[in-house]
Amino acid sequence: MPNTVSPDVTMRGPTGERPLTVVAGVHGDEQSGVRAVERVLDAGHEFERAVRFVTANPPAVDAGERYLDVDMNRVFPGDADSEDRERRLAAELLDIIGDAPAIALHATHATSEPISLVSREQPGAVETAAGMATTPVVDTTDTVEGGLNRFGQVVTVETGKQGTEEAVETGVSVVEAFLRFHGALPGETPDAAPTFYQEDSVIEKPDDAPEDATCEDLYDLHVENFERVDEGDVWATVDGEELIAEEAFIPILMSECGYDDIFGYKGHVAGETLSTAREHWDLE
Ligand SMILES: [Zn+2]
Secondary structure (H helix, E strand, C coil): CCCCCCCEEEEECCCCCCCEEEEECCCCCCCHHHHHHHHHHHCCCCCCCCEEEEECCHHHHHHCCCCCCCCHHHCCCCCCCCCCHHHHHHHHHHHHHCCCCEEEEEEECCCCCCEEEECCCCHHHHHHHHHHCCCCEEECCCCCCCCHHHCCCEEEEEEEECCCHHHHHHHHHHHHHHHHHCCCCCCCCCCCCCCEEEEEEEEECCCCCCCCCCHHHHEEECCCCCCCECCCCEEEEECCEEEECCCCEEEECCCCCCCCCEEEEEEEEEECCHHHHHHHCCCC
């Protein structure tokens, strides 16, 4: 038998049905989420609804590694009998979350602005993201397989750049906005209006790049995330060669060196308001 390891769960608030869940540490090298949760727990809040605070992958957090066997945020719904610890942890985490609202905190290399990632197949998560007023909200249904947000009413939030104090502070505000929106903390959520985007495809890096060149020397992006690129625009140079957009797109989570194999994603605007996005996605 593989040795057993489970997500760490801290319960707060009155006992009740369908506790909210706040998840950190799906990726062990994104510790801003774990710190943000510690701060929320230490802030002396009186929770008015049951909340579970969960560290999803404790051994990876302890090791400071993204994952130990497989990338946990690509193997949901997981498998309780798997040899891979992240597959077992993924199955356990989904059991913990159930069908109640949840958020999962992540950090990125691509941008310091907070971004909510949802699946349009989980309308409750779309509502939560709109209600937390984090902006922008991005639907990753067509581009990311095996992510947690495909299997529960979960909003995945990229709170900022990995390893920064700013990502921790943003994480605290995001968790508190989530808890206010769902009645676990008193007070109003901010009255901001997120724009809704949909990712259409992954932008791969060319695989014929010289192996001895560093990423920074090789790639140069000429676009800003969430700013429209028109057909015919030069959107990047790779080793001096210009890449021209064959169609208009919105760059999402793009960076030169954040990922090994991809720059990020191409997408489009799904709606400037929750109701237009819901229409676009044909949600009830
Ligand atoms: Zn992550």
